[in-house]
Amino acid sequence: MSDIRLQDLLIQRFGQSPDVPAELQDNAFLTAFAARGSCRSFGAEPPADHLLHTIAAVALAAPSKSDLQQRNILIVKDPGKTEKMRTLLAAQEWIAAAPAFVVFLADNRRQRQIQDWHSEPFPNDHLDAFFNASLDAGIALHAFITAANAAGLGCCPISTIRNHMNDVRDLFDLPDQVFAVAALAVGYPATEPAVSARLSLDATVHTDRFRATTRADINEYDERRKAGTDAPLWSLAKARMYARAQRSDFGAFIRRIGFRTD
Numbered sequence: 001m002s003d004i005r006l007q008d009l010l011i012q013r014f015g016q017s018p019d020v021p022a023e024l025q026d027n028a029f030l031t032a033f034a035a036r037g038s039c040r041s042f043g044a045e046p047p048a049d050h051l052l053h054t055i056a057a058v059a060l061a062a063p064s065k066s067d068l069q070q071r072n073i074l075i076v077k078d079p080g081k082t083e084k085m086r087t088l089l090a091a092q093e094w095i096a097a098a099p100a101f102v103v104f105l106a107d108n109r110r111q112r113q114i115q116d117w118h119s120e121p122f123p124n125d126h127l128d129a130f131f132n133a134s135l136d137a138g139i140a141l142h143a144f145i146t147a148a149n150a151a152g153l154g155c156c157p158i159s160t161i162r163n164h165m166n167d168v169r170d171l172f173d174l175p176d177q178v179f180a181v182a183a184l185a186v187g188y189p190a191t192e193p194a195v196s197a198r199l200s201l202d203a204t205v206h207t208d209r210f211r212a213t214t215r216a217d218i219n220e221y222d223e224r225r226k227a228g229t230d231a232p233l234w235s236l237a238k239a240r241m242y243a244r245a246q247r248s249d250f251g252a253f254i255r256r257i258g259f260r261t262d
């Protein structure tokens with residue numbers, strides 16, 4: 001990918017590109033970032049422990065809401081726990097061959113402890129507490145992926161960990177107000193991840209005011225994404241995916257572990 005110019009990569013990704021400044025056309029970080037993709041096929045060798053810890057440290061340099069740092073990165077090292085993760089997540093076949101897992105935890109408990117230790121009240125026990133901790137964990141997830149990619153590793157986030165919140169809580173001894181936002185499979189890529197097409201920049205980058213997505217935007221993306229394949233249209237696949245209930249017990253779980261969601 002490194003010999004492809006940024007503008008060409010963006011056209012490949014979005015079907016269009018801004019006028020990329022000449023001095024950025026060959027920027028190594030930006031071209032690598034624009035070419036990134038989720039990796040679901042790995043060599044058997046797991047990444048070394050100190051490598052994962054280094055990437056976690058770099059990832060935690062990412063910004064954090066109000067500097068509250070309401071996230072933790074849990075590296076799964078124990079082989080028994082790694083195997084348990086594979087079993088829990090077995091509904092996705094590719095996960096059986098994932099060499100290592102990392103779990104991104106939203107942690108609002110620490111803030112409540114700090115309130116207690118300073119004898120301060122916590123009048124912010126409402127949806128914002130859940131939202132801020134979730135966002136912090138999501139930012140750390142993405143920062144970890146970016147750092148891991150830069151270190152030659154491939155990654156794929158796993159949202160289906162949230163189908164097993166109670167098992168995950170038991171497996172990792174998670175207390176109240178701490179929960180897994182996503183897991184991440186990590187390893188050395190066996191094949192280079194594909195660059196998956198995205199919705200157009202016209203639909204997703206707005207200037208000065210919101211621009212509603214049109215049916216034409218979606219049709220254009222469906223056709224561009226489908227080009228030359230027999231895959232179903234993206235929008236139809238997503239509509240069918242979201243026509244089935246998923247994790248309808250998630251809110252109840254979040255309230256059970258001590259969040260108010262009003």
Ligand SMILES: Cc1cc2nc3c(=O)[nH]c(=O)nc-3n(C[C@H](O)[C@H](O)[C@H](O)COP(=O)(O)O)c2cc1C
Pocket residue numbers: 036037038039040092156157158159160182193194195196
């Ligand atoms: C929070 C989150 C959860 C995800 N969960 C899964 C998952 O459970 N299984 C999977 O195969 N991919 C998962 N993905 C990866 C997305 O499917 C992927 O990012 C998307 O298809 C775009 O492809 P790309 O990452 O290769 O550009 C997840 C991504 C995110 C950000």
